[in-house]
Amino acid sequence: MPTGVALQDPRRQLFDAAVRVLIRDGVTGLTGRAVTTEAGVAKGVLHRHFADFDVFLAELVLERIARVEAQATALRDEAGTGTVADNLTRALMDLFEPVMVAIVVLVIARDELRARLRAAGTARFPLVGEGTAMVAGYLTAERDHGRIESGADVETLAPTLIGAAQLLFTERKDSPPEPAAVHRVVTTVLASALR
Incomplete structure (x- = not known):
């Protein structure tokens, strides 16, 4: 330059x-x-x-985490509207866009980056943890609206949904899964919890 x-x-x-x-x-x-x-x-x-490359990478991930937190707010605001399965399908399709999937791989690959992110107060598994919190917050809001069973174990359902979705997205190299495949996972995981 x-x-x-x-x-x-x-x-x-x-x-x-x-x-x-x-x-x-x-x-x-x-x-x-x-x-x-x-x-x-x-x-x-x-x-x-940036002080060094790992600080740069940490800031990059923290910026993505801020996006997930904004998405979480928007998703909670959808509680009580549309269908639970449709709302979660859209949220998971947005969450696991290609950049997010690549950054999760980056976080897994770099020990120093994970250490810096944890020191900054991120979830134990950065980005995936915040995604899980997003889904748990939404399911809790839907439970409050009476669209999820009152006894539904949100703390188990949320990581189950995130884990299943992550597998769908990371198994495909060239293109994300079809929304119908994600919807099928959502409805299967939530089958006993939906009213």
Whole structure:
């Protein structure tokens, strides 16, 4: 990048570049140099804005966690409307979009990143834990609306749904599962809990 050209939002530019590299080249291809090359900036730009590459990655994941938390609020607001299965199917399709799946793999692959995220107060399994909390919060709201059985074990149903959905999404390399497949998982897991 020529000297004197101001970057509009270097953090955003670097995050977007990291996501592109991660999706295209996987965890092993995600390096500081690959990110700055993809972003079209000098290598020093990353270190000007982040103490090191693991801090950069932690910030990237924390940004995704904030998105999941916003999605959780929106999903809870849907409680009592539509059908429980349709609402959860849409939420799981949104949650397990390709970037999320790639970032979960990244978190699993990097011990230092997991340690930093836990120090920042994330779930024990970052992103997956927040996704589970999102589903549990929604199921609790639906139980309060009387659309889920009052004795339903939300704390078991939520991780069961997340685990089953994660398997559906991670088994497919090139495309996400069809919504009908996700809907089938949701209705099967919730069969005894739905009113």
